[in-house]
Amino acid sequence: MATEAAVDQVGVEAAxxxxxxxARAAARALGEHGAADKNRALRAAARRxxxxxxxxxxxxxxxxxxxxxxxxxxxxxxxxxxxxxxIEAMAAGIEAVAALDDPVxxxxxxxxxxxxxxxxxxxxxxxxxxxxxxxxxxxxxxxGALCLKSGNAAILRGGSxxxxxxxxIMDCLQAGLEEAGLPRAAIQMVPTTDRAAVGAMLxxxxxxxxxxxxxxxxLIERVQRESRIPVIAHLDGNCHVYVERSADPETARSxxxxxxxxxxxICGAAETLLVDRAVARDVLPPILDDLAxxxxxxxxxxxxxxxxxxxxxxxDSDWDTEYLDAIIAVKQVDGxxxxxxxxxxxxxxxxxxxxxxxxxxAERFLGAVDSAIVLHNASTQFADGGExxxxxxxxxxxxxxxxxxxxxVEQLTTFKYVVRGSGQVRP
Amino acid sequence: MATEAAVDQVGVEAAxxxxxxxARAAARALGEHGAADKNRALRAAARRxxxxxxxxxxxxxxxxxxxxxxxxxxxxxxxxxxxxxxIEAMAAGIEAVAALDDPVxxxxxxxxxxxxxxxxxxxxxxxxxxxxxxxxxxxxxxxGALCLKSGNAAILRGGSxxxxxxxxIMDCLQAGLEEAGLPRAAIQMVPTTDRAAVGAMLxxxxxxxxxxxxxxxxLIERVQRESRIPVIAHLDGNCHVYVERSADPETARSxxxxxxxxxxxICGAAETLLVDRAVARDVLPPILDDLAxxxxxxxxxxxxxxxxxxxxxxxDSDWDTEYLDAIIAVKQVDGxxxxxxxxxxxxxxxxxxxxxxxxxxAERFLGAVDSAIVLHNASTQFADGGExxxxxxxxxxxxxxxxxxxxxVEQLTTFKYVVRGSGQVRP
Numbered sequence: 050m051a052t053e054a055a056v057d058q059v060g061v062e063a064a065x066x067x068x069x070x071x072a073r074a075a076a077r078a079l080g081e082h083g084a085a086d087k088n089r090a091l092r093a094a095a096r097r098x099x100x101x102x103x104x105x106x107x108x109x110x111x112x113x114x115x116x117x118x119x120x121x122x123x124x125x126x127x128x129x130x131x132x133x134x135x136i137e138a139m140a141a142g143i144e145a146v147a148a149l150d151d152p153v154x155x156x157x158x159x160x161x162x163x164x165x166x167x168x169x170x171x172x173x174x175x176x177x178x179x180x181x182x183x184x185x186x187x188x189x190x191x192x193g194a195l196c197l198k199s200g201n202a203a204i205l206r207g208g209s210x211x212x213x214x215x216x217x218i219m220d221c222l223q224a225g226l227e228e229a230g231l232p233r234a235a236i237q238m239v240p241t242t243d244r245a246a247v248g249a250m251l252x253x254x255x256x257x258x259x260x261x262x263x264x265x266x267x268l269i270e271r272v273q274r275e276s277r278i279p280v281i282a283h284l285d286g287n288c289h290v291y292v293e294r295s296a297d298p299e300t301a302r303s304x305x306x307x308x309x310x311x312x313x314x315i316c317g318a319a320e321t322l323l324v325d326r327a328v329a330r331d332v333l334p335p336i337l338d339d340l341a342x343x344x345x346x347x348x349x350x351x352x353x354x355x356x357x358x359x360x361x362x363x364x365d366s367d368w369d370t371e372y373l374d375a376i377i378a379v380k381q382v383d384g385x386x387x388x389x390x391x392x393x394x395x396x397x398x399x400x401x402x403x404x405x406x407x408x409x410x411a412e413r414f415l416g417a418v419d420s421a422i423v424l425h426n427a428s429t430q431f432a433d434g435g436e437x438x439x440x441x442x443x444x445x446x447x448x449x450x451x452x453x454x455x456x457x458v459e460q461l462t463t464f465k466y467v468v469r470g471s472g473q474v475r476p
Numbered sequence: 477m478a479t480e481a482a483v484d485q486v487g488v489e490a491a492x493x494x495x496x497x498x499a500r501a502a503a504r505a506l507g508e509h510g511a512a513d514k515n516r517a518l519r520a521a522a523r524r525x526x527x528x529x530x531x532x533x534x535x536x537x538x539x540x541x542x543x544x545x546x547x548x549x550x551x552x553x554x555x556x557x558x559x560x561x562x563i564e565a566m567a568a569g570i571e572a573v574a575a576l577d578d579p580v581x582x583x584x585x586x587x588x589x590x591x592x593x594x595x596x597x598x599x600x601x602x603x604x605x606x607x608x609x610x611x612x613x614x615x616x617x618x619x620g621a622l623c624l625k626s627g628n629a630a631i632l633r634g635g636s637x638x639x640x641x642x643x644x645i646m647d648c649l650q651a652g653l654e655e656a657g658l659p660r661a662a663i664q665m666v667p668t669t670d671r672a673a674v675g676a677m678l679x680x681x682x683x684x685x686x687x688x689x690x691x692x693x694x695l696i697e698r699v700q701r702e703s704r705i706p707v708i709a710h711l712d713g714n715c716h717v718y719v720e721r722s723a724d725p726e727t728a729r730s731x732x733x734x735x736x737x738x739x740x741x742i743c744g745a746a747e748t749l750l751v752d753r754a755v756a757r758d759v760l761p762p763i764l765d766d767l768a769x770x771x772x773x774x775x776x777x778x779x780x781x782x783x784x785x786x787x788x789x790x791x792d793s794d795w796d797t798e799y800l801d802a803i804i805a806v807k808q809v810d811g812x813x814x815x816x817x818x819x820x821x822x823x824x825x826x827x828x829x830x831x832x833x834x835x836x837x838a839e840r841f842l843g844a845v846d847s848a849i850v851l852h853n854a855s856t857q858f859a860d861g862g863e864x865x866x867x868x869x870x871x872x873x874x875x876x877x878x879x880x881x882x883x884x885v886e887q888l889t890t891f892k893y894v895v896r897g898s899g900q901v902r903p
Contacts, residue, residue, distance in 0.1 A: 166858065176846075417507060424895040424896075426898055426899050427896075427901075431895065449685050
C-alpha cells in the first residue's frame with residue numbers, strides 16, 4: 050500500500066499510480082465477497098471508531114493546532130472539529146449504511162428472447178471511486194462506507210487541514226476491513242497533502258472509474274475542468290419556491306419559510322421566491338414578515354419593495370446566486386410560464402417547488418421545470434437522500450447523466466447484461 | 477437556424493453557439509409535445525426520404541465525385557454510397573424507431589414516505605445530444621430518429637465526404653418535423669465541414685448535454701480527449717470466446733465459428749479464442765479447421781501452433797487487438813481463473829462468452845468478467861440492441877456510467893424526481 054514514505058521515495062505520480070492499482074485489485078477482490086462481509090467490515094469499523102475516541106480527538110487536536118484560525122472562517126474550523134458526539138454520529142452513520150439494502154447483484158430487469166436467450170440486467174459496482182473533499186473529517190467515514198457498501202474501492206483525498214483526523218478515521222475503516230477479511234486497499238487515503246496528487250488522480254482514467262468532488266464551487270469547478278474521468282458533481286443549489294395564484298396562503302407561508310430558513314446553509318435551501326403578481330399583494334406580506342422577523346435579508350424587485358420597506362433592491366446577479374445564507378431574492382412574475390422560464394434560465398437544475406391548489410398548474414410546472422427534483426406543495430429542504438428514503442447519500446447530483454438528484458449507494462453502481470443461452474448462434 | 481452563409485458571416489464559433497442555442501430551445505419545445513407528434517414527424521420524414529430518392533442519389537453522386545478514391549479504402553467508399561435499397565432501408569429504419577415504445581414520461585419507480593410525500597422517478601430526455609460520426613450518410617437518419625424519439629434535440633456532425641448526402645437527408649428529417657408542427661431545430665446538421673466546428677461543439681457544456689461519437693478509434697479518442705461534455709462512447713470491441721473444459725465440443729465449435737466469422741467486422745465479433753489446455757487437443761482442431769477453411773487467419777500460442785500447422789505465432793499485441801477482420805488469436809489457458817484474468821486484463825469490457833456445460837463455472841465467469849455483456853453458451857455476435865429486443869441503437873457503450881452496452885432510446889434519457897405533497901415542511 051502507498052504510504053507517506055513511498056511518496057517521498059518514488060514521487061507523487063508513481064505513488065498515486067501504485068495506490069490506484071491497489072484500489073483496482075481490491076475492487077476486483079470485493080467482487081468475491083457478498084453483503085455479509087461488507088456489512089461485517091462496516092460494523093467493525095464503527096466499533097473501532099467508538100473505541101478510538103481518544104486517538105481521534107488527539108489527531109484532531111493536531112489538525113486544529115496548526116490551522117491558521119485568523120485566515121479561516123468559524124464555519125471552516127467548526128466543520129474540522131471532532132467532538133465525542135460527532136464521533137458517535139460517524140459510527141452510527143456507518144452502521145446505518147451497513148443496514149441499507151445491498152444494491153449489488155440486483156436483477157434490475159429480466160426477459161427472454163424468441164430465440165431462447167435469457168437476458169438479465171444486473172447491478173454491479175462502478176469499480177474504483179475517487180472522492181475529493183474539503184477538510185471535513187466525517188466525510189472520510191461517510192464516503193468510505195458508501196463506496197464499500199456499493200462494492201466499490203474508494204480513494205479518498207480530504208482537505209490538507211484535516212489530514213491527521215482523516216488518517217485516524219481511515220485507520221479505523223481499514224481495521225474493519227481487515228477484521229472482515231476484506232483487502233485494506235478497498236478504502237485508501239491519499240498519503241500526501243501535495244496538491245499534485247489531485248492532478249494525478251484526475252488523469253488516471255484507466256484506474257479510476259469516477260470522481261466525486263464534495264465541497265465548495267471552486268473545488269468542483271477545478272475538478273470538472275481538469276478531470277479526464279467522468280465526474281458526478283453537485284455544483285449549485287439555486288432553488289426556487291414559486292407561489293402560484295391559486296396557492297393556499299397558509300401553505301405558501303409555511304413552505305416558503307421552511308424552504309429558506311429551516312437550514313439556510315444546505316443545498317436544498319430556497320434562494321429565490323417567485324410570486325404571481327396577481328396575488329402578491331395578499332400573499333406576500335405575511336411571508337416577508339416571517340422571513341424578516343427570523344433575520345432573513347430580503348432583496349426584491351421594485352413591485353416587491355413597494356409592499357415592504359425592509360426589502361432592498363435585488364440586482365441582476367441575485368437571481369443567479371446561491372446564498373447559502375439567510376438572504377432571499379423575491380420576484381413577482383406574470384403567471385406560470387413566466388415562473389417556469391425564470392427557473393429554467395436562472396436555476397441550477399437542483400430542486401424547485403410550486404405552491405398551488407390548481408392541479409393542472411402543478412402538473413405543468415412538474416413537467417416543464419428542468420430540475421433533478423421538482424415538488425408540489427412541499428419544502429425544497431426535502432432534497433436529501435435520507436428524506437427520499439434512499440439512506441445516506443454522497444451528495445445531490447446536478448448533472449444529467451447516470452446519477453441525478455441524491456447519490457446514494459444505488460447511484461454508485463452500474464450494471465451489466467448477463468445472457469444465458471443453450472448454444473445459440475446469430476443467423 | 478445556422479446556415480453555411482451564417483458561418484461565413486459570423487465565424488464557426490458564433491455560428492455553432494447559435495445552432496446550439498436553437499437546439500436548446502427546440503429541446504424545451506419538444507417537452508410540450510407527446511409521442512404522437514414525434515412519431516408523426518418520424519413517419520413523415522420516412523415518406524419524404526422515399527419520395528426524395530432522386531434528390532438523395534444526386535446529392536450522393538456529388539459526394540462520390542469528389543472523394544479521392546485513390547486515398548480511401550473500398551470499405552470507406554462503400555459506406556458513403558447510397559443506393560435505392562439503402563434509401564429504402566433508411567426510411568424503414570426511421571419507421572421502426574417510430575414504432576418503438578416512447579420512453580419519455582415512464583414512471584420508473586414510485587413510493588410514498590411516512591410524511592405523505594409521494595415520490596416518482598420519471599424518465600425525461602437528456603436534452604441536447606451532439607453526434608459526431610464518419611462519412612456514413614445513413615447515420616444521419618438513424619441518429620436523428622433515435623434522438624427525436626427519446627425527446628432530445630440533436631446536433632449532427634457527419635464526415636465531410638458525406639456532406640451533401642447528409643444534408644439532403646437532413647432536409648427530409650426537417651420536412652418531417654415541420655409537417656408534424658415540431659421545431660426544425662430539433663434535428664440540425666452542423667452547417668460547415670470546418671473541423672473547428674467539432675472543437676466548438678466539444679466545449680459548449682452549457683448548451684450540449686452529451687456527446688456521442690460514432691466511428692473509428694482515432695475519432696473517439698479525440699472526442700474523449702477534447703470534450704468538456706460527458707461522452708457516451710464505444711471504444712473497442714476486443715471480445716472473447718472461452719471454451720471451458722466441460723464444454724460440449726459441438727456447441728464450442730458452432731459458437732466460436734459464429735462469434736468470429738458471421739460478420740468479422742462488427743464490434744461484437746470475437747477476436748480471441750481461449751481454450752482450456754486440458755481439452756484443447758480434443759476440442760480445438762475442428763474449430764481451427766472450420767475457421768481456416770472459411771479464410772480466417774489463425775494466430776496462436778505455441779501450444780496451439782503444435783496442434784495445427786496453419787497457426788502463425790501470436791505476438792504480445794495480438795491479445796490486445798480488435799482485428800475487425802477474418803483473423804483470430806487463439807490461446808490455451810489454465811482453467812477458469814486464468815481465462816477470467818486474461819479477459820479482464822486484455823479485453824475491452826465489451827462482450828465476452830463462455831462455452832461450458834458446468835453451471836457453476838458459467839456463473840463464476842458471468843459474475844467475474846467485467847464486461848458490458850457476458851454470455852453463456854451463445855455467440856458474442858448477439859451484442860446488438862436489436863438482438864436484445866431494445867430496438868435500434870446508436871452504439872454499444874464500453875463506458876461504465878449512465879449507459880453500458882447497447883445505447884437505445886431508453887439510454888438517451890435521464891430522469892427527474894417528481895414529489896407531490898400537501899404542504900409538508902421539513903422538521
